[in-house]
Amino acid sequence: MQFALPVPLDPQRASNLRLPWTSLLSREDLVQHVAKYPGMSWYVPGTNAYLIAGPWRNRDDIVEILESRGDRYRPALWTSLMESIINTAGAIIVDPTEYKSAAHFYHTVKVSCLETVLVLRNTHIPGPELSVELEIQSVLKRGIAELIAIDWDSFPWLWRNSRREFEEYLDSPGVHAWVAYKSEEPIGYVSLTLYDDWGHIDRLAVRPNFQGRGYGAQLLSWALRQLHVMGAKYAQLSTQETNERSFKLYSSFGFKLCRGGYKIYGKYLG
Template identity: 25%
Template sequence: MAILQEKAETLPGEGEVYAASPTDFKAFWPEIKSSYAFRNRRDFLAFMRENHGRIYCLYRKEVELPPFVLVGDWRNHSDIRALLQVKAEPWEREALIRGASEACLAEGTRCLITRPLPDREAEEYASWGFRPFCTVVLLEKTLRRESFPREPDGASIGHFRGRDLEEVLETDAAAFEDFWRLDRRTLSRIAESCLQNVFLVAKQGNRICGYVIGGANGRLGYLQRLGVHPRFQGQGLGECLARRLLRALQLMGATLVSVNTQEDNLPALSLYRKLGFRETGEKRFILQFPARESPGSRR
């Protein structure tokens, strides 16, 4: 039986957008799990409870699972929602996404942001009223006999332990502007996102002052997050953490490593180029709805 068919008296008209009931969230899991945004169904349901998750659907009669879009709070920002997944045919996407966006705004959301989109998809969203938020640059590096760097004076680098979590989050909050700061869930998800993962922390004495996260899926490696507390920047700590990560990825069997950052994040681009990364020429675009002043900037 199609979802919500037993509730016919409350259903919208054909082609209208409605919010799925929380009791129906489990039914969407087989499609949502393909996005790799959640570890398992329990993680997905916890996100829906804790991050104001919503599933907006385009009503279609006699379908087992209607076209839908999944949205939820952007990290720990309750006034900014992220469009996490869209499952719809091309001719259904505009009505679904515009309807979901308007519904979120009616609930008090300040704006919605998209995931990083390629050119053609970004143009499609722009035609629906979305406007640019930031441009993401993609860089790659071929690994060739990566050396094991010396630690900067007074610093030690080791593997992340569970007891380090709060200090890592504090370091991240100091290193990044508010919009780009990680929350506990996003940090954990990044650290577990690959088949093989690396999470290193740098300490000055007993205090964590920087960290790096990466991983490898076969021969493809990823530098996913690098943060150094502002008080310890300019001492070569970020470069050392990144080089330790590259060496670890090489030992895992990775031969090509990718990283991305915002187009206007010049310090990060300078560091990655120094490490041997080169821009691929590809870009991704994060858009927001409605058009307004950007909610954040540098990552």
């Protein structure tokens, strides 16, 4: 029996697609998604098989599969997506729930765990208070360009933030971000989000040429003091399991492992 080939899912087709009750997307969300990211989602005509994909963390060069349905058509849907992104994407990420729903298939196409993210919590803030040698200024005063440059210099390719990601992040309620300078040269940054009586340290970065001098500890100490002044009773953050250096720093400030860790499933495309 000849199967129909997948075709791109557009808003009109999406409005008629029958979604299962377990879907993470509403019909309205799906229509808006495929309109915003044309050519990234696919379905098989005459069936209810589909694959929904889009940029991961606002990265045009990393594609995330959010959801799929139809076991017998999944290989064809995967192939259609891969052929459409092979020249533009450096990696594909699979949502953890989606991965677990079709783990055997994803194993066959060599999707695996790329990172394990740990969540740590500190209930004793501000913690150690270090003397801060750095000049620290709000991103709102200096602009986003320095923030992006530090971020791309400091983090591995997978974890770099795009300009669009930063712009959306900085416009979010409760977000604060600062750039650190040494002799007027931008050397690092820290950003956090305040949620009622607790804070999350979202990013902390020191450029490679300035690492090993205690600047990361100074930035962390400074950020915890800011949270304390803002009224936070505890702080939380996340880091990769493989980042032993960061884990050691956070542990020295009293951060301990807590629930909420997760895995990043995906595949590098070259």
